[in-house]
Each structure stands twice: as C-alpha cells, then as structure tokens.
Amino acid sequence: MLTLKNIHWTLPDGEEILKGIDLTVQTGKLTIVTGPNGGGKTSIAKLVSGLEHPTSGEIWLDDVDITDKNITERAKLGVSYAFQQPVRFKGLTVRDLLMLAAGGELPEHRLCSILGKVGLCTQDYIDREVNASLSGGEIKRIEIATVLARKDRKLAIFDEPEAGIDLWSFAGLVDVFERLKKKGTETLLVISHQERLLNIADEIVVVADGKVRAAGPREEILPQLLADEKVGSCPIGKEIQSDE
Amino acid sequence: MNKVTEEILREVSDWNGKEFDGAFNIRENGQCAGVRSTENIRIEPKEGGRGIDIYIAPGTKKENVYIPACVTVGNIDDVVYNDFHVGENADVTIIAGCGVHSDGEGEARHNGIHRFLLDRGAHVVYKEKHIGSGTGVGLRKIDPVTDVELAEDAVLEMETLQIRGVDRTTRTTRGVLKDRARLIIHESIMTDGEEYAKTDFEVDMQGEDSAVDLISRSVARDHSYQEYHSKILGNNRCTGHSECDAILVGEGKVNASPELFAGNLDAALIHEAAIGKIAGEQILKLQTLGLTEEEAEEKIIEGFLRG
Numbered sequence: 001m002l003t004l005k006n007i008h009w010t011l012p013d014g015e016e017i018l019k020g021i022d023l024t025v026q027t028g029k030l031t032i033v034t035g036p037n038g039g040g041k042t043s044i045a046k047l048v049s050g051l052e053h054p055t056s057g058e059i060w061l062d063d064v065d066i067t068d069k070n071i072t073e074r075a076k077l078g079v080s081y082a083f084q085q086p087v088r089f090k091g092l093t094v095r096d097l098l099m100l101a102a103g104g105e106l107p108e109h110r111l112c113s114i115l116g117k118v119g120l121c122t123q124d125y126i127d128r129e130v131n132a133s134l135s136g137g138e139i140k141r142i143e144i145a146t147v148l149a150r151k152d153r154k155l156a157i158f159d160e161p162e163a164g165i166d167l168w169s170f171a172g173l174v175d176v177f178e179r180l181k182k183k184g185t186e187t188l189l190v191i192s193h194q195e196r197l198l199n200i201a202d203e204i205v206v207v208a209d210g211k212v213r214a215a216g217p218r219e220e221i222l223p224q225l226l227a228d229e230k231v232g233s234c235p236i237g238k239e240i241q242s243d244e
Numbered sequence: 245m246n247k248v249t250e251e252i253l254r255e256v257s258d259w260n261g262k263e264f265d266g267a268f269n270i271r272e273n274g275q276c277a278g279v280r281s282t283e284n285i286r287i288e289p290k291e292g293g294r295g296i297d298i299y300i301a302p303g304t305k306k307e308n309v310y311i312p313a314c315v316t317v318g319n320i321d322d323v324v325y326n327d328f329h330v331g332e333n334a335d336v337t338i339i340a341g342c343g344v345h346s347d348g349e350g351e352a353r354h355n356g357i358h359r360f361l362l363d364r365g366a367h368v369v370y371k372e373k374h375i376g377s378g379t380g381v382g383l384r385k386i387d388p389v390t391d392v393e394l395a396e397d398a399v400l401e402m403e404t405l406q407i408r409g410v411d412r413t414t415r416t417t418r419g420v421l422k423d424r425a426r427l428i429i430h431e432s433i434m435t436d437g438e439e440y441a442k443t444d445f446e447v448d449m450q451g452e453d454s455a456v457d458l459i460s461r462s463v464a465r466d467h468s469y470q471e472y473h474s475k476i477l478g479n480n481r482c483t484g485h486s487e488c489d490a491i492l493v494g495e496g497k498v499n500a501s502p503e504l505f506a507g508n509l510d511a512a513l514i515h516e517a518a519i520g521k522i523a524g525e526q527i528l529k530l531q532t533l534g535l536t537e538e539e540a541e542e543k544i545i546e547g548f549l550r551g
C-alpha cells in the first residue's frame with residue numbers, strides 16, 4: 001500500500017506544483033490517476049520514486065516512511081517507475097538495461113517473456129542499443145519492460161504507458177495490467193488518459209491543478225469523467241472553476 | 245617471457261596462457277620473445293630488430309595474426325616498425341595489444357609505427373588494446389603511428405581501445421584510399437588522473453566511391469585532458485562520416501576539432517560531435533533500477549565506450 005500524506009511540492013522559484021495531496025493506493029487493486037495536462041500526475045510519480053523531494057508531507061510504502069529515502073534506497077525497497085519520457089542510452093543494449101533492472105543475469109526465457117509482454121520480439125530487439133535509433137513506441141515499450149524486469153517489486157508506477165503504442169500492442173498491455181492485478185501482490189499505479197485503461201481500473205484518482213479533485217471506485221468516478229468530457233469541460237471541472 | 249608480460253598478454257590480446265591460434269610475434273622490452281609464421285602468413289624480422297614485416301598471402305581466409313608488444317620495466321623507449329603487406333582478397337584479423345608497465349621512476353614508452361598496405365579486395369579487421377599498469381611514478385607512454393594505404397575495394401576496420409593507466413598517448417593515423425576502398429575506425433578511450441591523450445586522424449579519399457567512417461567515443465575523468473583532431477579529405481565522389489562523442493567527468497577537459505575538406509562536387513562529408521557530462525536523467529533512471537549513483541555512472545561509461 002502506498003500512502004501520501006498532505007504532500008506539498010514547491011519549486012525553488014516559489015511556484016507551487018502540488019498543493020496538499022492525500023492519497024492511498026491499495027495493494028492488489030489497479031489504481032489509475034488521470035486528469036488534465038500539467039495537473040501534477042508525473043510530479044506525484046517523481047516524488048514517490050524519489051526523483052524529487054516534497055517540500056512537506058509524508059510518503060509511506062506499507063509501514064515504512066520513505067519520505068527521506070533516496071532513489072536507490074526506494075528502488076531496493078521495491079519502488080519502480082516507468083517514466084513518461086523514456087531515457088536513451090548510447091551504448092547500452094536492451095539486454096544490458098533489462099539485466100540492470102533485474103539486478104543480475106536474466107535467462108533467455110525470462111528476457112523473452114518480459115519483451116513478449118510489451119509486444120517486442122526478443123530476437124529483433126535484445127541486442128539493439130537503447131539509443132536514438134529506436135522509435136518512440138519501441139523505446140516506450142522497453143521502458144515498461146524495465147519495470148516488468150524488476151524483482152521483488154512492491155510498487156509499480158506506469159506513467160502514460162499507452163503513449164505512442166499501437167492499438168495491437170496496447171491490447172497486450174491491458175492484459176499485462178490485468179494479470180498483475182490478479183496476482184494481487186503489488187501496488188499498481190497507472191497514470192493514464194486512456195478510456196480503455198480507465199475501464200479496467202478499480203480505483204480512479206483525478207488530479208488537477210496540484211490537487212486530488214476526486215478519488216473513488218471506478219463506478220463512481222468514471223461516469224462523472226465521461227459526462228465532463230461530453231460537455232468539453234475539464235475533468236471534474238466545476239470544482240476547479242469554483243476555486244478561482 | 246616474464247610474469248608482467250604474461251598478464252599484459254592476457255588482457256590485451258586474448259591470450260589463453262598457452263598459445264595463439266595463428267601467426268604471432270611477441271615483443272617484450274624491445275626484443276622478440278616469440279614468433280611463428282604459418283603457411284599463409286610469413287613474419288620476417290627487419291634488420292637490427294627494429295620491427296617486422298608481415299606478409300599475408302593473397303586469398304588467405306579467416307586467419308588471425310597476433311602482434312602484442314609489452315614494456316615491463318622503466319627506462320625503456322621502444323620504437324618498432326611493423327609493416328603489414330596484405331595480399332589480394334585476403335581476409336584476416338590482426339590483434340595488436342600493447343601494455344606499458346612501470347614500477348619504478350623510469351619512463352616506459354612504446355612507439356609502434358604500423359603500416360597497412362592492403363592490396364585489391366583485401367579485408368582486415370585490426371584490433372588494438374592499450375593499457376598501462378604498475379605502481380611506479382615513471383610515465384607510461386604509448387604513441388602509435390598508423391599509416392594506411394588501401395587499394396581498390398580494400399576494407400580496413402580498426403577498433404582501438406585504451407581504458408586505463410597510460411599517462412601520455414599521441415595517436416596518429418593517416419590513410420589514403422583508392423576506388424571503392426573503405427576505412428572504418430572505432431576508437432574508444434578513457435583517461436583519468438592527470439593523463440593526456442591526443443588523437444590525430446587524416447584520411448584522404450582519392451578513389452571514386454571510397455568511404456570513411458570514423459567513430460570516436462571518449463571519456464575524460466578527473467583532471468585528464470584529451471585532444472581530438474580529425475581531417476577528412478574528399479577528393480573524388482566519396483562519402484565521409486566522422487562522429488566524436490565525449491563524456492566529461494569531474495574536471496576532465498576535451499578539445500575536439502574536426503575538419504572536413506571537399507575537393508570534389510560529389511564528396512559527401514558529415515561530421516557530428518557532442519561533448520558534455522553524463523545526462524542527469526540517465527543516472528536517475530538507473531538509480532530507479534536500484535543502482536547507486538556511482539554504479540550508474542560506471543555502467544553508463546562502460547556501455548558508452550563499448551558501443
């Protein structure tokens with residue numbers, strides 16, 4: 001279980017990006033965070049994985065306070081994060097990266113199974129460099145694979161896994177998330193704008209303007225979101241406006 | 245052969261401790277410590293022990309030649325001339341490691357002057373690894389000079405690697421290419437401490453449809469300093485590409501000055517260069533996979549130099 005308690009994050013120039021986030025993500029359920037561009041979703045993911053540090057508030061993984069832990073320590077506790085913008089490495093191959101993710105040698109059948117889950121053919125990709133020659137969709141899938149390759153994962157965050165990925169592979173990904181959920185052993189947080197993913201969520205959290213605008217079971221939140229979409233307003237938009 | 249030589253050989257030329265699988269010539273402290281010719285590859289000493297001539301018969305296929313050189317004591321300034329005469333359509337691999345070791349105050353220097361004379365259609369893969377070792381304060385220097393002449397359709401692929409312990413190095417490479425000849429060079433170099441490395445390439449594409457591909461990856465750490473100068477001349481319809489990528493760590497400095505000369509309307513020449521520190525996001529990504537900052541940096545550099 002992941003718990004954020006009254007998280008504030010202010011940039012050095014004084015701009016407040018997150019304005020008091022309270023959030024609980026249950027283990028064994030699929031929680032989807034959605035909301036308008038620039039709302040603060042990725043910022044939350046960065047704070048949870050330790051890439052950034054909150055100005056105030058607490059972050060707990062199960063019963064461990066990880067607020068003051070660094071990135072590496074959090075990773076070793078089982079936090080994993082598939083970036084929204086994957087990083088490219090001159091010289092490191094897909095195999096190198098997945099082995100680093102797994103923390104050691106990966107047998108060929110494991111590599112195959114991991115790459116298969118993101119719809120990549122092992123033979124074609126395993127020795128490719130993770131450099132600028134990979135297409136946007138390819139590198140995004142490899143990024144997702146680095147999280148799937150992690151051992152002893154307790155929390156997996158996927159930041160817009162659908163971005164750039166074709167319809168066929170996306171169907172496979174939906175399947176992967178459903179299986180992870182069924183296994184029930186980890187906390188799953190997926191940041192997404194995709195209706196197809198929202199449809200399989202257990203819980204939906206709407207983040208806008210640095211705040212949690214709504215959170216609850218899919219049955220409750222989704223109809224509201226879709227209604228807002230029809231009238232063309234921001235998700236849960238009335239609340240945002242009533243703030244101004 | 246002494247122990248230090250044996251260790252150097254293992255590291256620079258894939259020596260298994262027993263023997264090489266092909267023709268070889270081992271040079272130790274300015275002298276020959278072993279030589280073998282094969283049916284197709286003849287190794288002949290030059291007069292006065294100044295080096296060797298290596299004659300590779302036309303049509304030789306898939307054979308290896310090893311020519312490691314080691315300087316294992318201080319106060320040695322070894323200069324050697326090795327000439328490779330590669331016959332028509334031969335296809336061979338040459339492995340030329342070099343190690344300089346110093347435990348005392350004396351300077352240890354190896355200066356290999358290599359000439360590659362490739363006949364029509366010959367194909368050579370040339371692998372060269374340089375290391376410095378030992379605890380002495382004496383400077384370890386390696387100053388290779390390589391002269392390349394490629395006849396029509398000849399191809400030379402050079403892979404050079406220098407990763408540690410060489411205090412001063414100046415690498416000079418000159419090439420002249422005839423019609424459809426191709427020269428491919430992959431250079432990887434890492435310097436640390438107070439080391440200095442200079443690379444100087446000059447390739448003249450005289451032949452029609454000749455091609456050059458020059459890829460240099462370098463890492464300058466601590467207070468080390470590297471200079472890189474390449475000059476590609478396109479004097480016919482030809483293609484030239486050079487790519488110089490350098491990573492700076494700590495107080496490392498790099499001066500890269502690529503030069504292109506097109507003396508023909510149909511010469512297509514490209515240069516790409518990038519110098520900078522390791523991208524912060526690369527380190528962060530590897531940290532999220534459980535590596536420490538130092539481990540991440542090491543893996544990124546290792547991959548970068550290998551790639």
Ligand SMILES: Nc1ncnc2c1ncn2[C@@H]1O[C@H](COP(=O)(O)OP(=O)(O)OP(=O)(O)O)[C@@H](O)[C@H]1O
Nearest residue numbers: 011017035036037038039040041042043044084160
């Ligand atoms: N390091 C930073 N410096 C300046 N502004 C930042 C920084 N990080 C985030 N922001 C700003 O904070 C806001 C939230 O950004 P964030 O990336 O969390 O949005 P998001 O909800 O993930 O959006 P999207 O759906 O477009 O991915 C944005 O306005 C962004 O410009």
Ligand SMILES: [Mg+2]
Nearest residue numbers: 041042043084
């Ligand atoms: Mg985002």
